[in-house]
Each structure stands twice: as C-alpha cells, then as structure tokens.
Amino acid sequence: MALAPTIRAKVEDCLENAANPRGEGSNTFTRIYADEAKLTADYFDQALALGIELPPLAGMVVSIKDLFDVTGEVTRAGSRARTGEEPAPRDAEIVRRLREAGAIIIGRTTMTEFAFSGLGLNPHFGTPANPWERDQRRIPGGSSSGAAISVTDRMAEAAIGTDTGGSVRIPAALCGLVGFKPTARTVPLQGTLPLSPSFDSIGPLAPSVGECARLYGVLSGHNVSPQPPSMRPPATFMVLKNQVLEDLDAQVARTYEQTLNLLSDLGFKLVERHSGAVANLAEIMQDGGIVAAEAFEWHETLLGRKGAAYDPRVRSRIERGAKHRAADYIRRLQLRTRLISEWERELTGFDAVLAPTVPTIAPRIGELETSDEAYSRANLLMLRNTTIVNALDGCAISLPCQEPATAPVGLTVIGASRSDWPLLSLAAEVESGIKAVRFKDG
Template identity: 50%
Template sequence: MTSSLKTLQSLSEDLAAGRTTSRALVEDCLEQIASSGGQGATTFLQVDADGALLAADAMDKLRAAKAEPSPYAGIPVSVKDLFDVRGQVTRAGSKLLDGAEPAEADATAVARLRRAGFVVIGRTNMTEFAFSGLGINPHYGTPLNPWDRENKRIPGGSSSGAAISVADGMAHGALGTDTGGSCRIPAAFTGLVGFKPTAARVPQKGALPLSTSLDSIGPIARSVACCAALDAVLSDEAYTLTQRDVRGLRFLVPETLVFDGIDETVAADFERTIKRLADAGATIVRAPFPELGDIATINAKGGYSAAESWAWHKAHIEKSADLYDPRVISRIRRGEQQTAADLIELGYAREKLIQGAEARMSAYDAVLMPTVPIVAPRLAELETDEEYTRINLLALRNPTTINMIDGSAISIPMSEKGSAPTGLMIAAARGKDKTVLEIASAIEALLAA
C-alpha cells in the first residue's frame, strides 16, 4: 500500500517507527496536487505549500526530540472552503467573497485539527455555499470522480474537493460539512467513508453556515477508524471504539421512501450486503418508517436550508445576484417567501418528527439504507436544469432524513472491488455517534473479510 492510500493508523505507525517523515508525506501530497494529469487544480481552491512544509518540519523535529507529539502529528489533511483558516479568505466556493477580509482566527474545527498536529495542506473546492448534493462548481470547475474518470462523473457534494483530495492521495483525511448529506454523498460516490455526527457534537464557530439548524461538521476518510480518529479530535472527546460483532445486532431497513427510484447497481449491492449481515447472525427487520415519508411535506415551503440561507444571503443578493451560480441562488431565493410563522411551524413539525423517529428506532441498534439510490452520474447528464434538480433531490433524499431527525450517520463502501462505488448508510438517533461508528466498523470488517 502506497502512502497515498494508507489509513491514519498505518501512517501514524510509520511516523512513530521512522519509516517516513511528515515532510515526506506532505511532499507526496503536494506532488499529487501538482500532477499534470490529476485533479489538483479543481480539487483545491488554495494550497498552502509553504505553511504545510513548515508545520511538517516542526512535527518531525518534535519526534526527533522525543517530545511525543500526538499520534497523528504531521499527517496532512484538507479543509473545505467553508471554514476560516487564519490569514486566508473563506470563499465558500463562490466568487462573491473574493474581496472578503482574511480570517483573523481558525475555525474551532480547524484549530482542533492543528492542536492534534494535523497539517492543513489546503482548502478544497465545493458546491457554492454548500447548497447542492452533486458537487458541481461553475466558478472553479468540478473535480472528477476517480471512478470512470474518462466519462467525467461527478464527485458528489457539497464536499466535493474534500472527497477527491482523499481519494486521489492529495490528503489523508478531509474536514467537511454535512447539512443534508454533504459528507456522506461524496463518500458514497467515491468509495470512501463519510461521517455525519450529531449536529451539536462539533462547534460551528468559524464555519460559514448553510443552515444553522441542520449543519454538522464531520470528516471524510479511508476507513471508519480514520473517521473516528478525526471525530475524536473535532468533538474534543477522547474515546476508543469497542470491537463489536454483527451477530445479535438488530437492524431496521425502512420500507418507506429510501428505495424509491433506486438503480439496479445500488439495489444489488444493498441486498448482497444485507444478506451477508443476516448470514453473520444479524437480525434484519424490513418495516415501514412513516416519519420519513412526512419530511417532504414538512419541507414543502423550502425548509430550514432555504429560510436560514436567505437570512444570511439577502443583503448580498440585493447587491450582487449576478455573481451566484444560478442553480444555487434559485434554491436560496425559496427562503424569501417563508414567513416567521412558517419557520415556527417548521420547528414544531421537526420536533414531532424527531420524537416519532426516535421512538421507532428505539428497538433497533441502527437503521440501514443505501446512502444514495444511484451511482455517480456523468456531468453530461446534468446539463439541463430539470435533470440537475431531479438528480440533486434524489442524491440528497436519503441522507437528509438523518439531518432532519438530528441523528448521526455514516456512509461506508458496500460495492465490490473494481465496480461502481456505492454506499451503505448506518444511522441512529442523536447522541448515538459512538454506537454508529462501532457498528460501522464491525460491518466494514465483515464486508472486507
């Protein structure tokens, strides 16, 4: 396994044993970013090569001095362009904020990564203002999915560059956000792992908001253990995953909503995965989950994302609407029609939804569903606004259910090696983050066996 494809644990072991150095890891990532045949130019909106090398050298000196830095000190990671990094402009994938003042301080999530010794190598591309699940950016280009790259398939979004930076070895972990699937969708489309924690788990300070009610901050990485390691840093909660066996676990597979419009590839991968779990001793219960079917009605007027983004963008749109991606601004403008009463009613409806969903999930260890019911489409399929809207809603549909019920969820690969990447979503109620990670780790091991 080359260093560009290793897990955080294996890289940590290599650093501790002297088999590599932080400088070597950073130089390797920078080489991948600069590769003429690669996706570096569209994956990163800014690369801090000098700063990353300085930080790498500092971590190497600490190890040489037997100072025992963090186990992950010196490992390069990428940061979504939604987060403040001291001295840099936070553009959120837009042209609107080109002239904004550089951030005076790191976002809390970035500061915690630095404190753990991770090296921030650069800022990654994204859907403008995080308002889409497809990852297309007309301003800075769209990084292409590593699967079937010759046919130009999308990366998923909104954390598009985050996923491609890890998939292509330009970073060894990525900081992203997830408001309706923005970590899990690109992970599913690219064969990675994406974790959406309970929203309150990681402070949002210093992250430009899409929806303050739904935004979650989480990682994209190469394994469940990698995501757990990053989550422990981001949440400032040290923990160790308990090794579990899938035997005896009870899983709910919803019959409501989540299989509508599923394609043959995802359906086959999901059924094969469920059979393996059942054969290994897990109990699979397929049953209706009517609360999931209520979400479209609850969000019919635009939901939290439209209302809360409109509040942030209103003044900018009045002055500079022409600088926005038309497909993004049209979604933000839905919030213009929402009233205070609409938002209050939405809050009541969501709380009722959460209570009903948590009661329904209480008899199970986790809920299982396809992360996205389709494989990554080709860019050419999204040329018309009608198809863009249809596919975007389809990509977001399953993951956003977990944001609406304030739960925790993870997407892990469930496809066979060499085939189109597909994701299995493992979800549970709010506060069950460690349980989700432990169950995902057990399923990951089963599928790899």
C-alpha cells in the same frame, strides 16, 4: 530493513499529487499551504527523532473545505460573490482543534457554491471528477466535492467537510470513501459559514471508519475508544423500507441487497420497517423548507449586493426562502421537533438503521451541466435519503459496499441523536465484515 517514510516525504507526495497537471488538483483545491505543511512535517519528524510525545493527529495530512475560516483569509465558500469580503479574524474552532491535535492542513478544497447542492458542480472554480471511470467525468458528489477527491487521489489522507443534507456522505458514497455525519451539536460550528443552522454539521471523510473516529474525537473534543465488537451482542438493524428504496438504479439495488444478505450471514439481525417519521418529513421540506428559509436569511444582504455573481442554480434555491412566512417556518420547526421524538421512539430496540446512501451511482458531469432539468432531478435524488438524518437530528455514516472493480455504492448506517461513538463502533464492525467477505458472483 527499510526505514519508514518521514512525515515530510508523505507531505511531499500529497503536494506532488495535487500539482500533477494530469490530475484533479486544480479542480480540487482553492488554496494549498505547501510551505506551512512542509515546515510542520519537519517539526514532527524532528520531534519523533528526539522521542518527544506527539499530539493525537500528529503528521496526519488533512484538507479542509472552503467553508471554514482561516485567520487572515476570505472564506469564499466556493463563490465569486465572496471575493473581496472581510478576511476571517481567527481560525474556525475545528481548524484550531485540528492544528492543536497535530493535523497538517494541506489546503482548502472546492465545493458546491455555498454548500447548496448534493452534486458537487461548481461553475466558478471547477468540478473535480469522480475517480470511478475518470475518463467519463462523473460527478464527485457534493457539496464537499473537493474534500472527497483530495482523499481518493492521495492529495490528503483525510478531509473535513460539512453536511447539511448529505454533503459528507454523498461524495463519500459516490467516491468509495467512508463519510461520517455526527450529531450536529457535538462539533462546534463557530467560524463555519452557515447554510442552515438547524441542519448544519461538520464531519470527516477518510478511507476507513477508524480514521473518521480519530478525527471525530478531535473535532468533538471528546476522544473515546469505541467498544470492541467482542464485548457486544450481535446488533439488530432496522432496514428502512419507505422512501429510501425508490428509484434505485440497478447497480445500487443489487449491491444493497447483497450487502443486506452479507450482514445477515454475519449474524446481524435485520428487521424491515416503515417509519412514520420519515413518511411525514415532506411537509418540513416543502419548497426548500427550513433549509431554504435559513439560507435566505443569511444570504439576503449579499444577494442584494452581488447576486449576479452567484451560480444561478444555487441562487434560485436560496431565493425560495424569501417566500416563506414566519408562521410557516415556526410551524415546520415545531413539526420537526415532534418528528424527532417519533423517530427516537421508532428506534427503540434497534442498534441502528440501514439504507442506501444514495439511489444511483455517479452521473456524468456533462449531462448535468447542460440541462437544468437533469440537474434538478439528480440533485433531489442525491439528497433524498441523506437529508432524513439531518432533519431527524441523528448521526450517520456511509460505508463503501460495492464489489471490487465496480462503481462505488454507499451503505448508510444511521444512529439516534448523540449515539455517535456506539455508531462508529458498530460501523467498524460492519466495515470489517464487508471487507472480509466481499461479494460472490451472481
């Protein structure tokens, strides 16, 4: 009988993939912790051999987005403007929790500068290409771009990203991964460079719902076993009809329709509904809305000192926040509170909500790098569906639902605020059904 591979061997495989000159490692990581990862792997291998009980994530190789503090390092957040800033005095709380749980942090991943785009382009440190049709150099999605590619290219087993308007779910959908955006306040933001404190959340990207659940248990500090599907009646889904179905490309539209049919065949109840809360979100998003106002508050001083070092496309989005009056900001926060209440009422009687994660498959990087108009149009489209969940204070998970050997497409399953564990349990059931049935031709 062949011996199981050691944790050290697994780490070395990840490091080899990251160092492959023909791969995407140089565009995926801003820093790799090779020596530390090997030492930690050796420790766990020795502990296993001695029969010592290990923590819950022992030996899991995880990448972290370059938005989280690591003791003694500058958190650059994908920006040249952060070069030379004060190093972090301590680890971010989620980094501390990962280490304590035995995760092996392999490196820090690239991202859209300051997490302010859903496309994943970064002119400073490079943009890793989507695994789908890699020779076409398609976007990975953002802002957690390197997070997704670190997993698809087996440089890590899972990744931790942030999600302010879809930055975990968008790259997961475009790259064929599972991406989970928890209810924001269930995972602490201490030591995470902010974009919009009202909308910011932290979540995992991984190949499966089960791995995301394991990571969420550690990130949130509350390990709960999802309820087995056999103990629940068939779920009832609200199929959201307004806003999320506009401008779908042919691949996404076809795959989404097939997925709904598949779920119906599996016994799930699907009820189409328009949402009044979703219909009225545009008012709090106008001209960047709450996010732009809060982003500018944090960036104002740094922009004054190093504005020329910013990606101009990111800078222009942040600077919209300078035009917002305090009265407008307060009114938008008040409206958001009312819309969250309306959304919670609309969810009564439903286990979750279904929608396409993003409206299109991944566009080519080159097309967006060379045209500000194409960049802005694609960015708005990528963020449109996912931002709904952040604005309405919910939780959501994106599941790959495409046919084999076709472009990745994400199905979003949306839960009410603080329904994270029931949502993960339901998502695992949906994932299992999709994997078992796949799709028929035609």
